[in-house]
Amino acid sequence: MPLHHVEVWNDLSDAGTLTADVAVIGSGAGGAAVAGELSRAGLSTVVLEPGDIPHPYGFGAHLRNAYPVEEDLGTGFGPRVLEALVPYARAAATLPALRGQRFAHAVGGMMSYWSHVCAVPDHATEAEPSVPEAEMRALWAEAARLLWSNSTVGAAGVRQRHLRRLLGQEFTGLPEGRGVQPLPVGMREDASGQARYSGIDALLDGGQSTGPATVGIVPGYAARQVVLTGGRATAVLAGAVAGGRALRVEADAVVVAAGALGSPAILHASGVRPPALGRYLTDHSMVSSRVRLSAGVREGATADDASFGVWIPSSGERPLHTQIVPGWTEVAGFDRSVPARETADIGQFVAVDPDPDNRLVFGEGKPGPWGLPSVSARFELGAADRDRVRAAVADHVRVADTIRDTSHGLGVSVAPPGGSLHLMGSTRLGTEETGVADGNGRVWGTDNLYVAGNGVVSTRTTSNPTLNVVALALRTARAVAQGR
Numbered sequence: 001m002p003l004h005h006v007e008v009w010n011d012l013s014d015a016g017t018l019t020a021d022v023a024v025i026g027s028g029a030g031g032a033a034v035a036g037e038l039s040r041a042g043l044s045t046v047v048l049e050p051g052d053i054p055h056p057y058g059f060g061a062h063l064r065n066a067y068p069v070e071e072d073l074g075t076g077f078g079p080r081v082l083e084a085l086v087p088y089a090r091a092a093a094t095l096p097a098l099r100g101q102r103f104a105h106a107v108g109g110m111m112s113y114w115s116h117v118c119a120v121p122d123h124a125t126e127a128e129p130s131v132p133e134a135e136m137r138a139l140w141a142e143a144a145r146l147l148w149s150n151s152t153v154g155a156a157g158v159r160q161r162h163l164r165r166l167l168g169q170e171f172t173g174l175p176e177g178r179g180v181q182p183l184p185v186g187m188r189e190d191a192s193g194q195a196r197y198s199g200i201d202a203l204l205d206g207g208q209s210t211g212p213a214t215v216g217i218v219p220g221y222a223a224r225q226v227v228l229t230g231g232r233a234t235a236v237l238a239g240a241v242a243g244g245r246a247l248r249v250e251a252d253a254v255v256v257a258a259g260a261l262g263s264p265a266i267l268h269a270s271g272v273r274p275p276a277l278g279r280y281l282t283d284h285s286m287v288s289s290r291v292r293l294s295a296g297v298r299e300g301a302t303a304d305d306a307s308f309g310v311w312i313p314s315s316g317e318r319p320l321h322t323q324i325v326p327g328w329t330e331v332a333g334f335d336r337s338v339p340a341r342e343t344a345d346i347g348q349f350v351a352v353d354p355d356p357d358n359r360l361v362f363g364e365g366k367p368g369p370w371g372l373p374s375v376s377a378r379f380e381l382g383a384a385d386r387d388r389v390r391a392a393v394a395d396h397v398r399v400a401d402t403i404r405d406t407s408h409g410l411g412v413s414v415a416p417p418g419g420s421l422h423l424m425g426s427t428r429l430g431t432e433e434t435g436v437a438d439g440n441g442r443v444w445g446t447d448n449l450y451v452a453g454n455g456v457v458s459t460r461t462t463s464n465p466t467l468n469v470v471a472l473a474l475r476t477a478r479a480v481a482q483g484r
């Protein structure tokens with residue numbers, strides 16, 4: 001896909017200062033959604049990113065496009081994803097309280113590797129309270145379109161048909177629209193019929209095709225501080241990750257979208273410290289297993305059976321997201337002699353209550369990564385969170401027993417905190433007391449400083465977060481454009 005309006009500025013040897021309408025910190029889902037929307041509105045952005053271009057298969061494209069065959073997921077794609085996932089700021093180890101947390105420090109952030117599940121949240125229980133319902137639903141629909149979300153993946157597949165039938169018979173009585181259904185996935189076919197999965201190329205699409213570039217991406221530079229004068233952001237100070245060279249980006253507005261650990265660290269370093277900053281961390285407890293599919297699911301499936309993806313969405317009575325998909329990681333203890341196409345991964349995301357005591361702590365004056373303060377975390381599940389995990393494990397076994405070959409064992413695992421890769425809440429939307437930013441993502445006490453990405457989520461959710469945070473980032477981009 002030609003992105004004429006995007007340039008990657010690898011060589012900034014002459015530039016001590018850059019200018020743009022808007023400075024965006026971080027090139028993941030939040031940052032790219034903002035930059036794309038601003039570009040479509042005709043505004044220019046400079047996007048700072050400490051990572052590099054992650055692979056040679058097209059700018060912003062998803063790595064999976066290089067592995068079109070389902071059988072290659074576990075052997076080719078999976079190992080490359082695991083290699084790319086590192087502790088925050090490439091530290092030697094993850095934070096002890098968030099042992100499972102990893103990031104992808106690359107242009108595209110985690111979206112270069114995500115599993116492209118575009119789950120639409122349950123409005124009644126998961127939507128941001130600061131966004132009116134009709135607008136939130138419209139934003140989710142826009143985000144789904146931008147992310148190439150569609151629910152037809154595997155429609156022609158035999159395994160898909162059997163999985164939906166068996167699970168539909170077992171899980172009945174769920175609310176309208178929230179029953180067993182095809183999993184929405186960010187994928188579309190190109191002109192030759194080849195599946196293309198969405199990366200940030202999808203979010204940046206649609207800018208002008210002639211004239212100067214409106215999105216300038218600067219790999220290898222980490223933001224250290226936003227410069228503010230009387231509540232007005234005027235510039236971002238950044239440093240080259242490799243060499244210490246400094247860069248100043250002057251802009252009319254700044255959007256901080258550096259991930260759930262990076263964004264609060266940058267605000268803290270900039271002296272912007274609303275009471276909720278780094279607090280109310282929330283996550284998805286993740287329960288997972290790999291199963292050999294039962295003979296009933298495999299019946300009639302040939303070697304070229306279309307891929308599959310089945311979803312049991314969260315709903316009020318069932319605060320649990322369940323997805324059944326082909327696996328891409330090695331699973332300890334699972335019989336390696338079972339061919340990949342006879343297996344499925346069952347993944348569940350379980351709600352965690354936002355709790356102000358689950359928080360990040362920034363080391364005052366102590367040097368941390370990339371010139372930012374050092375960070376530590378306190379994160380513990382409460383009694384209600386633990387009860388939900390127990391219920392999810394029981395539900396998980398029920399899902400597994402409906403579709404699995406019971407002559408193989410079943411190992412159900414609960415990931416360590418952060419292991420879902422969905423850490424949220426550290427720069428949450430809310431009131432001045434309970435939030436870092438208002439419903440438009442504008443940081444309290446500032447005129448033109450905004451946040452985007454997973455950190456903005458303030459509610460207890462179970463749906464994979466990207467569609468929701470892209471939707472909220474579109475709202476933020478429009479507020480930025482309007483505020484200029």
Ligand SMILES: Cc1cc2nc3c(=O)[nH]c(=O)nc-3n(C[C@H](O)[C@H](O)[C@H](O)COP(=O)(O)OP(=O)(O)OC[C@H]3O[C@@H](n4cnc5c(N)ncnc54)[C@H](O)[C@@H]3O)c2cc1C
Nearest residue numbers: 026028029030109110115116117223258262453454464466
């Ligand atoms: C393997 C995998 C599978 C996933 N599957 C799904 C899925 O199916 N569905 C779903 O919804 N979600 C999924 N996710 C999660 C999803 O990718 C993330 O929720 C989402 O991409 C987060 O976007 P973000 O912008 O908040 O953060 P990030 O993607 O982390 O982007 C933040 C960016 O900011 C950069 N940054 C950090 N510090 C600085 C700094 N000081 N200055 C400048 N930039 C900085 C980082 O390098 C990074 O590129 C998956 C993630 C992974 C890794």
